[in-house]
């Protein structure tokens with residue numbers, strides 16, 4: 308399924324006019340391609356004092372990125388992993404929603420971006436994750452729903468100074484993800500069919516390349532995310548039991 312999606316991507320690369328606009332694309336709208344490395348360097352300099360931080364823990368924490376399309380079950384499975392294996396569960400989406408609820412000045416931009424199904428600028432999300440890692444001081448961390456695009460990935464690795472130890476990828480068919488999102492019933496501003504269509508496009512065009520990158524580095528563990536939550540957790544449990552952390 309993953310391969311089929313990648314083949315589709317190769318046949319029709321996303322155009323810059325696609326509705327799958329994101330902060331990664333937002334960056335492209337404002338900068339020439341030749342300026343992109345500069346943008347990343349500027350972002351890294353903003354956080355120079357924290358670069359290479361081990362998040363307050365004297366031991367480097369074990370980091371698992373948990374990725375998958377919207378509705379693939381990342382949050383559901385992370386809750387179970389946290390409970391069975393003692394991981395701190397940091398959901399990037401929850402951190403962003405919390406920032407909106409806090410009434411911070413960035414809240415409006417974050418809310419507009421989430422409503423449209425696009426990706427919040429990397430410096431905002433990475434800083435929220437970095438702070439949450441520091442506060443939790445955990446030695447095992449699940450980062451749920453991040454990085455969403457290559458710019459997110461590069462910003463995290465520069466600012467936190469780490470690659471993840473493992474990347475768990477929940478592979479789920481689109482029709483199943485749509486059904487789950489429309490039934491989620493948590494009053495989320497982005498669980499409507501229009502935004503879901505954009506989120507799926509953003510996932511395919513911007514998040515799959517991140518999974519491909521980590522796959523080429525031997526870090527990805529793909530889980531078939533169909534079946535009941537308990538059936539999926541059987542596979543997840545096996546995977547985490549085999550990891551050294």
Ligand SMILES: Nc1ncnc2c1ncn2[C@@H]1O[C@H](COP(=O)(O)OP(=O)(O)O)[C@@H](O)[C@H]1O
Pocket residue numbers: 375376377378379380381382383384487488490491492532533534535536537539
């Ligand atoms: N295996 C599953 N089968 C059916 N519904 C599921 C399954 N896993 C999760 N759900 C439900 O689907 C919705 C999306 O799950 P969630 O864990 O929030 O996914 P994600 O974080 O990837 O968007 C939730 O309402 C959740 O209860």
Ligand SMILES: O=c1ccn([C@@H]2O[C@H](COP(=O)(O)OP(=O)(O)O)[C@@H](O)[C@H]2O)c(=O)[nH]1
Pocket residue numbers: 376377378381382399400401403420421422424425426427428432451452453454455459497506
């Ligand atoms: O690193 C992230 C994580 C989330 N989001 C935004 O928050 C929304 C909801 O993310 P979440 O992970 O909560 O959604 P899920 O995939 O779990 O349904 C996404 O569509 C994005 O708009 C983002 O910009 N960057």
Ligand SMILES: [Mg+2]
Pocket residue numbers: 381382398400452
């Ligand atoms: Mg989620």
